Each structure stands twice: as C-alpha cells, then as structure tokens.
Amino acid sequence: MSKSYFDETHCAIGHPKSTFMQWMLTIDHKRIGLMYAAVMFTFFFVAVSTAFLMRLELLAPGSQYIDGDTFNQAFTLHGVIMIFLFIIPGVPAVLGNIVMPLMIGAKDVSFPRLNWFTFWLYITGTIVALASLFTDAGFADTGWTFYAPYSINTSTNVIFTLVAAFILGMASILTGLNFLVTIHRLRAPGMTFWKMPLFVWGIYATAWIQLLATPVVGITLVLAIMEKYFGIGIFDPAKGGDPVLFEHLFWIYSHPAVYLMILPAFGIMSEIIPVFSRREIFGYRAIALSSASIAGIGYLVWGHHLYTSGMADTAKVIFSFLTFFVAIPTGIKFYDWVATMYKGKIILSTPMLWALGTIITFTIGGLTGVTIAMIGVDIHLQDTYYTVAHFHYAMLGGVVFLFFAGLHYWFPLVSGKMYNETQAKIAFYLQFVGFNLLWFPMFIAGYYGMPRRYFDYLPEFQIYHQVSFVGAVIFITGLTYMFVVFFKGWRSGEPSGTNPWNATTLEWHMPSSPPPLENHSKVPYVDFNPYEYHHGEPVVKFDYETMKRID
Amino acid sequence: MATKTIDYKKERAGYYKILVGLLLLTAVTFIQPGLFMQESTFLAQMLIAVVKGWMILMFYMHLKGESLIIWMTGFSLFIVFTFFAIVVGIDVQKFQYKDESHITPKYVPVKAAEHGSEAHSTHSKAVEHDSAAHSTH
Amino acid sequence: MSHEYVPEIAVDREGNEHEVQGWQDDFYGGKLGFWLFMFTEVLMFGAMFMVLAYYNTLHPQDFLDASASLNRLLGGTNTVILLVSALTMGLGLLKMRVGDVKGAKLMIVATIILATAFLVIKGFEWNAEYKHGVFLLHDKLLVGTPDSLPFGQKLFFGMYFTMTGLHGFHIMIGIGLMIWLLKRINAGKVSQDHHILFWNIALYWDIVHLIWVFVFPYYYMIGADGIQMSDFSMIFGGATNGH
Numbered sequence: 001m002s003k004s005y006f007d008e009t010h011c012a013i014g015h016p017k018s019t020f021m022q023w024m025l026t027i028d029h030k031r032i033g034l035m036y037a038a039v040m041f042t043f044f045f046v047a048v049s050t051a052f053l054m055r056l057e058l059l060a061p062g063s064q065y066i067d068g069d070t071f072n073q074a075f076t077l078h079g080v081i082m083i084f085l086f087i088i089p090g091v092p093a094v095l096g097n098i099v100m101p102l103m104i105g106a107k108d109v110s111f112p113r114l115n116w117f118t119f120w121l122y123i124t125g126t127i128v129a130l131a132s133l134f135t136d137a138g139f140a141d142t143g144w145t146f147y148a149p150y151s152i153n154t155s156t157n158v159i160f161t162l163v164a165a166f167i168l169g170m171a172s173i174l175t176g177l178n179f180l181v182t183i184h185r186l187r188a189p190g191m192t193f194w195k196m197p198l199f200v201w202g203i204y205a206t207a208w209i210q211l212l213a214t215p216v217v218g219i220t221l222v223l224a225i226m227e228k229y230f231g232i233g234i235f236d237p238a239k240g241g242d243p244v245l246f247e248h249l250f251w252i253y254s255h256p257a258v259y260l261m262i263l264p265a266f267g268i269m270s271e272i273i274p275v276f277s278r279r280e281i282f283g284y285r286a287i288a289l290s291s292a293s294i295a296g297i298g299y300l301v302w303g304h305h306l307y308t309s310g311m312a313d314t315a316k317v318i319f320s321f322l323t324f325f326v327a328i329p330t331g332i333k334f335y336d337w338v339a340t341m342y343k344g345k346i347i348l349s350t351p352m353l354w355a356l357g358t359i360i361t362f363t364i365g366g367l368t369g370v371t372i373a374m375i376g377v378d379i380h381l382q383d384t385y386y387t388v389a390h391f392h393y394a395m396l397g398g399v400v401f402l403f404f405a406g407l408h409y410w411f412p413l414v415s416g417k418m419y420n421e422t423q424a425k426i427a428f429y430l431q432f433v434g435f436n437l438l439w440f441p442m443f444i445a446g447y448y449g450m451p452r453r454y455f456d457y458l459p460e461f462q463i464y465h466q467v468s469f470v471g472a473v474i475f476i477t478g479l480t481y482m483f484v485v486f487f488k489g490w491r492s493g494e495p496s497g498t499n500p501w502n503a504t505t506l507e508w509h510m511p512s513s514p515p516p517l518e519n520h521s522k523v524p525y526v527d528f529n530p531y532e533y534h535h536g537e538p539v540v541k542f543d544y545e546t547m548k549r550i551d
Numbered sequence: 552m553a554t555k556t557i558d559y560k561k562e563r564a565g566y567y568k569i570l571v572g573l574l575l576l577t578a579v580t581f582i583q584p585g586l587f588m589q590e591s592t593f594l595a596q597m598l599i600a601v602v603k604g605w606m607i608l609m610f611y612m613h614l615k616g617e618s619l620i621i622w623m624t625g626f627s628l629f630i631v632f633t634f635f636a637i638v639v640g641i642d643v644q645k646f647q648y649k650d651e652s653h654i655t656p657k658y659v660p661v662k663a664a665e666h667g668s669e670a671h672s673t674h675s676k677a678v679e680h681d682s683a684a685h686s687t688h
Numbered sequence: 689m690s691h692e693y694v695p696e697i698a699v700d701r702e703g704n705e706h707e708v709q710g711w712q713d714d715f716y717g718g719k720l721g722f723w724l725f726m727f728t729e730v731l732m733f734g735a736m737f738m739v740l741a742y743y744n745t746l747h748p749q750d751f752l753d754a755s756a757s758l759n760r761l762l763g764g765t766n767t768v769i770l771l772v773s774a775l776t777m778g779l780g781l782l783k784m785r786v787g788d789v790k791g792a793k794l795m796i797v798a799t800i801i802l803a804t805a806f807l808v809i810k811g812f813e814w815n816a817e818y819k820h821g822v823f824l825l826h827d828k829l830l831v832g833t834p835d836s837l838p839f840g841q842k843l844f845f846g847m848y849f850t851m852t853g854l855h856g857f858h859i860m861i862g863i864g865l866m867i868w869l870l871k872r873i874n875a876g877k878v879s880q881d882h883h884i885l886f887w888n889i890a891l892y893w894d895i896v897h898l899i900w901v902f903v904f905p906y907y908y909m910i911g912a913d914g915i916q917m918s919d920f921s922m923i924f925g926g927a928t929n930g931h
Contacts, residue, residue, distance in 0.1 A: 233829070240840065252735075
C-alpha cells in the first residue's frame with residue numbers, strides 16, 4: 001500500500017491540512033485511542049473529586065459542607081461518570097483501540113470511519129451527561145441505577161443522564177461490533193484463534209458483551225424516558241406497573257457490564273505476567289476459554305442484585321447458584337497466573353508491581369463478592385458499605401489497577417519514551433497503601449450496618465470514615481503523582497526503543513516507537529505461539545524491514 | 552470483488568415464491584381465530600409469526616448461506632432469551648406476595664364473559680394500601 | 689474509492705504467499721458487522737416483548753379486551769404493505785447484483801413509497817385512537833379520569849404506542865437510508881461490484897419487517913374473534929372495532 005494512499009484515506013472527511021483537524025477527523029485507531037484516553041482521564045479526575053467531596057462530608061456525622069440533596073447528586077454524578085464515562089469505555093476504548101490491531105498484525109480496525117464516529121458519539125454523550133449540572137433542576141439524584149419509582153417522580157434532571165447513558169451505550173455497542181469484526185477478519189495470515197495473545201481474547205469476549213448486553217439497558221433507558229415523560233405505566237404502580245421490572249431489566253445489562261469491565265483487564269494481566277516472569281503463560285487455552293465462559297455465564301446471574309426486592313425464593317436460589325459458578329473461571333485464571341510465575345525469573349518493574357498488587361486486591365474483591373452471593377448473608381449486607389467496598393475492590397482494585405498496569409506496560413510503545421521507574425514505583429505504593437486504607441474499613445463498617453448512599457450516620461461509625469478519609473488522601477496523592485510521572489516521561493523521558501521489555505507479542509515488533517501510521521511495515525506470517533520463551537529469551541525474532549522471521 | 556454468477560430468473564422466482572407464502576400465512580393469521588385453535592389464539596398467532604419470520608430470515612435475508620458465526624450468535628441469543636423467559640417466568644409464578652401487592656389482579660369469579668376463553672374478570676379492586684411488599688432497593 | 693485497493697501479500701517461511709485481508713473492500717466483514725448490529729436491534733425489541741409478555745401474564749383478560757379494540761383492517765393493510773416492500777427491496781438488491789442499476793433504483797423508490805404509505809396509515813390509526821380517548825397522557829390512559837381503563841389495558845396501550853412508535857421511527861430511518869442509498873448509487877459509489885451498502889440496507893429493511901411480523905399478531909390478533917363484516921366498514925375515522 002502506497003504511503004500517499006494511506007495519507008489520503010486516514011481522515012473521515014476530506015484531506016485537512018492543519019494538524020488539529022487531522023486529529024479531529026482521524027480514523028487511525030491509535031490516535032482515536034489516545035483521544036479517548038485524554039477525555040476519559042479528565043472525567044475520571046472529575047469523578048475522583050466528587051468522591052473526595054463525599055469523603056470530606058462524611059468525615060463527621062451531620063452536615064458540614066453540603067446538604068443531603070446535594071450529597072445524593074454527588075454520588076449519582078460519581079457513579080454516572082465512573083461507570084458510563086470512564087470504566088465501560090475503559091480498557092477497550094483506549095488500549096483495545098491502540099494495541100489490539102497491532103497485536104493481530106492489522107493495519108487498523110475493520111471499520112475505521114465507524115470508530116471515528118463512535119468517538120464523537122462518546123463525546124456527545126459526555127456533554128449531554130454533564131449538561132444537566134448547569135440546569136436549574138440540577139443533576140439527577142437517583143443514584144446511577146435510576147431505580148423506579150423515584151427516578152420517575154424526582155424533579156431533578158434525570159432525562160439528560162438517561163439520554164446520555166443511551167448515547168454512550170450506543171458508542172459501546174459500536175466499539176464492540178468493530179472489534180468483533182476486526183478480530184474475526186483482520187488477523188495476520190496464520191494467526192488462528194489459538195495463536196492470538198490473551199489480551200485479544202479478553203477484548204474479544206468483552207466485545208460480545210458490549211454487543212449483546214448493552215441494547216437491553218438501551219431499551220430500558222428508553223422505556224424509563226417513556227415512563228417519566230409519557231406515562232406509559234410500565235414502572236408506575238398507580239397504573240399497574242412494576243418497579244421491580246425496572247430492576248430486572250437494568251441489571252440484565254449492568255451485571256454483564258461488570259464482566260465487560262474486568263475481562264480486558266484480565267487480558268492485560270495475562271500479557272504482563274509472562275513478560276515479567278520470562279516464561280510462557282501457563283494454561284493458555286484455559287485462560288482463553290475462561291474469558292469466554294465468564295462472558296457467557298455472566299448473562300445468567302443478574303438476579304443477585306435483586307435479592308431484597310421481593311423475588312421468588314426459587315429464583316433467588318437459581319441466581320445464587322449461578323453466581324457461585326461464575327467465580328470458577330476467574331479462579332482458574334488466577335491459578336494459571338500464579339503457576340506462570342512459579343520458577344520464572346520475576347522482574348519487579350512497575351507494570352509487574354501493579355499486576356501483583358491487583359492479584360491481592362482483586363482476590364479480596366472477588367471473594368467478598370462470593371460472600372454476598374449467599375442469599376442469607378446478602379439480606380444483611382445488601383446496600384451497606386460492605387457492598388460498596390466489594391465493588392470498589394473489584395472495579396478499582398481490579399479493573400483500574402490493571403488499566404494502570406497496562407498504561408505503564410504500553411507507555412513506551414505509544415510514546416517512544418520511558419517514565420522514571422523509581423517515581424512510578426513510589427506512585428504505586430502510595431496508591432496501594434491508600435487504596436487499602438480507604439476501602440478495607442468499609443467492609444467492617446458495612447458488616448456493622450453502615451448503609452450505603454447515606455449522608456448522615458450514627459457516631460459509632462465515625463472511626464471507619466476517618467480512616468477511609470486518610471486512605472483517600474494518600475490514594476489521591478499517589479494517583480496524581482502517577483499522572484505527573486506519565487507527563488514527565490512523555491515530555492522528557494529516555495527513548496525506550498521498540499521493545500524495552502523484551503516481549504514476544506507482535507505489537508513490540510514495530511519498525512519504530514511510536515509506531516508509524518501504517519503499523520507494521522509488512523504484515524508478518526504468524527506460525528508461532530504468542531508467548532514463546534526459551535531460557536528467558538524470546539524465541540521469535542524479526543527483520544523489521546521485511547517482517548520475516550530470522551530465528 | 553468476485554461476484555458469483557447469479558441466476559437472475561431463479562432468484563427472482565424465489566423472492567416471489569416466498570412472497571406468496573408470506574401472503575398466505577398473513578391470510579391464515581386473519582382467519583385463524585374463526586377457524587382453528589381458537590382456545591389458544593396466542594399460541595397459534597405466535598407459531599404463524601415464527602414460521603413467517605423463519606422464511607424471511609432464511610430467504611430474504613439470505614441466512615441460508617450465511618457463515619457459522621452468525622448462526623452461532625443467533626443461537627446464543629436464543630438460548631439467553633429462553634433463560635430470561637424461564638427465570639422471570641419462575642419468578643412471576645412463584646411470587647410470594649401476590650395477595651398483598653397493589654398491581655397483581657385480585658380475581659373475582661364472574662359469569663363466563665363474552666370472549667369465551669377466560670372466566671375471570673381482572674378489574675383490580677381498588678387496593679387502599681400501597682405496594683408495601685416491594686422494597687425498592 | 690478513487691484508488692483501487694490492492695491487498696498485501698505475506699510470505700511464510702516456506703515461501704508460500706498468503707493474501708492479507710485488509711479493512712478496505714471487505715464484503716464479508718461488512719455483512720458480519722451489519723448482522724451483529726441487527727442482533728442488537730432484535731435484543732431491544734425482544735426486551736420490550738418480554739415486558740409485554742410479563743404484563744400479559746398478570747392481566748390476560750385486559751390484554752384480550754384491549755387487543756380486540758384495535759383496528760385489524762388498518763393493521764392488516766400495513767402488514768401487507770410492509771410485506772410487499774420487503775419484496776421490492778429484495779428485488780432491487782437482486783437487480784443491482786446483476787447490473788440493472790435503473791431497475792434497482794426503481795425498486796428502491798417503490799419501497800420508499802410503500803414505507804411512506806405505511807406511516808400514513810399508522811398516522812390515521814393513531815389519530816382514530818386519540819379521538820377515542822386512547823393516547824399517551826390522554827383521557828383513558830390517565831389515572832383518576834372517569835373513563836380510566838383498568839391496569840392491563842393501560843399497560844397494553846402504553847406498550848402499544850411505545851413499540852409501534854419506535855417501529856415507525858425505524859421505518860423513518862429506513863426511508864432516510866434508502867434516499868441516501870439512491871444518492872450513493874447516483875454518485876457511482878454503489879454498483880454491481882461494490883454493493884455491500886445496498887445489501888446491508890436491504891437487511892435492515894428485512895429486520896424492520898421481521899419486527900412487525902411479531903408486533904402485529906401480538907397486539908392486533910390475540911383478541912380477535914375471526915374476521916367480521918364490521919371490520920370492513922371501518923376505513924377512515926371511527927376505527928376501533930366494537931366501539
């Protein structure tokens with residue numbers, strides 16, 4: 001393919017001359033991924049600030065800085081931004097876009113113009129979501145779960161958030177669609193499914209969930225809008241409607257959504273562990289199939305969010321059983337990762353530190369999830385701080401930690417430079433310590449009965465909130481410091497070369513770092529497994545002009 | 552882009568044949584309530600709809616020659632929907648607060664109504680207390 | 689495309705050549721992508737059918753009563769219209785695949801006309817229902833008005849307007865897509881050798897038809913009592929059966 005041809009086609013509309021417009025109209029997956037990252041992390045910090053405001057307010061019982069209604073809006077804002085604007089686009093939008101096509105030897109995704117459109121759809125969604133902050137009625141105060149009948153009756157601006165979530169859902173669906181067709185069609189010749197890197201497997205399983213679960217929440221939001229503004233009656237008991245139906249429909253998506261969040265993150269873990277243990281991954285097929293089974297079984301467990309809503313006991317038992325069942329593939333992955341590290345030469349670089357830290361925090365998050373999968377226990381712990389701690393350990397300590405691990409791991413690939421290793425390690429330890437101080441006391445507080453989304457509380461719970469606050473300060477310091485380290489690395493870090501970690505997967509065999517617009521100079525023929533190491537050294541070597549194997 | 556040689560006349564005839572089939576089935580849809588399976592009109596209608604839908608999928612949408620991945624996705628969708636239907640069905644059937652709920656109908660047996668198939672009236676009695684049984688977590 | 693896409697060749701260690709599938713000119717990929725998108729549409733309408741089925745089990749008689757009051761003549765006419773439009777769209781695609789561009793464009797125009805007729809008839813239907821006091825946020829569907837319908841009927845009509853409304857919205861999108869398709873054909877971008885867009889829009893139209901194949905019997909036919917002469921006397925206005 002001639003360079004001029006690619007230059008001519010790498011914008012969605014026309015051939016702009018200015019660099020700014022070239023970025024605004026770019027269809028190149030790497031640039032789109034970077035733009036997603038910039039926007040997403042900006043909103044991430046907005047949501048972190050909202051959380052900090054809540055922690056500050058909860059430092060003592062009673063009202064200090066904000067009133068109860070504002071507090072409700074604060075946790076709704078935090079949830080909506082974190083879930084819909086940050087973690088659901090999350091790893092697929094950033095690392096999936098940038099790295100996945102490189103890993104399979106493709107020149108771009110299957111539908112690059114759709115990718116461009118999807119990015120701007122995402123931006124539209126974010127604008128709509130946050131526009132309601134500036135209206136009179138104010139941001140929604142229903143919690144990010146929008147339960148009927150409160151969301152139907154509240155006077156705050158729920159419709160902005162409902163429409164925004166719908167638009168963002170569309171963006172998620174289209175991303176999933178794009179990745180599915182890409183992985184099916186654009187793998188390099190010779191790369192069968194069983195030769196794909198495990199990150200691609202993770203993105204693949206995630207894409208199925210994005211495609212087939214999000215429409216349900218899409219239509220639920222539409223039905224909620226119809227109920228609130230056109231009174232169709234399906235969630236309104238005054239017309240015979242059933243609010244629990246809303247819960248069912250909502251969680252039929254939102255439970256698979258959490259698997260959508262964790263599967264790419266597990267894919268990142270599967271990439272990092274072999275590289276920093278200098279060994280082939282243990283149980284490649286088991287990990288690949290467990291991603292698929294988590295995606296599949298994850299569709300069947302949503303009822304565990306509704307244990308206290310008046311469901312029939314038989315249904316509760318079915319959901320509880322299936323929820324226990326879905327923990328098994330995750331367990332398989334963890335055992336395989338630990339087995340990979342066994343007798344490997346462990347290198348404790350920052351990505352590996354993050355991965356190891358996640359093994360600890362996600363184990364806690366996962367196991368506490370299994371605790372509340374028990375019906376009897378959940379009756380007591382539902383909607384307490386125990387649940388809050390559980391999902392933060394799983395989402396923040398699982399998904400986001402691994403996201404950070406991936407950012408550190410692929411930083412040299414994307415920027416061509418290295419960050420300062422010592423400073424990055426300090427940022428990790430600050431965040432790890434702060435995280436555990438922030439969230440672990442909440443397990444205990446929840447066990448003793450501290451309810452969630454509560455603005456005020458009994459004095460006996462104050463000690464937990466105080467410890468959490470200290471943890472929050474340390475955590476946010478580490479978080480900010482980590483991004484400072486990234487910025488400094490980008491601006492003035494050491495050049496990293498094309499394969500600083502001496503890894504085996506295709507994205508590290510680029511002719512230059514950062515990669516050229518056209519990705520690999522030539523598409524290689526793949527007749528090797530993704531993690532072939534011999535005595536700690538990669539087996540497969542390439543000549544980067546012709547992309548032929550020279551080992 | 553290699554196009555297989557298309558037998559125009561054969562394909563066009565295929566389209567028309569399916570059209571006739573679909574029109575016939577539409578006619579059956581209309582006469583069924585007066586003719587057969589009157590006790591289970593719903594089932595009859597849905598069966599006819601499934602047959603029509605299958606014909607459209609296979610021939611108009613060319614699913615017949617389509618790749619395995621599309622069939623597998625369709626099949627998984629079907630399995631998931633069936634699971635939803637079964638579990639929500641179980642939940643509805645075994646709903647333990649039926650008597651206290653505001654929205655479930657309170658059956659009052661009346662004389663056989665004009666429509667024949669149902670012998671119950673489902674006009675809900677005005678229930679003064681609200682839906683205490685549902686906790687909206 | 690101004691440049692014809694030339695696929696790259698990858699060479700393996702034995703020297704065999706393998707053609708690399710690029711993202712450009714991927715007919716199969718375009719089809720796969722669109723089929724996946726259609727599954728999302730099926731999910732959305734499927735979820736609405738589940739909501740409908742749920743309330744149906746709670747209020748079986750109300751649903752039969754409400755269904756009986758819908759206008760089967762107009763609904764049936766729309767069914768036939770949509771059916772024929774699926775044919776015209778399919779024939780248009782066939783003509784394009786054998787190179788008959790003029791015939792293909794004619795078929796698209798025919799489909800647009802039929803689709804518009806569908807929307808017009810639906811408009812009449814909704815108008816008649818409105819006149820009978822059955823409409824969103826209106827008279828019989830409100831709580832506390834003297835004519836307020838029982839729970840099951842309210843829910844039936846709430847979902848009726850939602851689903852037929854969304855379906856009509858998809859028809860409007862379809863008309864827009866077909867107009868755009870005509871423009872792309874005129875610009876030479878869609879032709880016998882590059883007709884994936886036409887294929888996908890025909891698939892879209894088929895799925896819109898497929899949804900109606902299920903919407904129609906569920907709403908209009910479950911309460912039917914066999915065709916009666918009174919069905920034929922309602923053509924315009926006064927369009928609810930038995931009222």
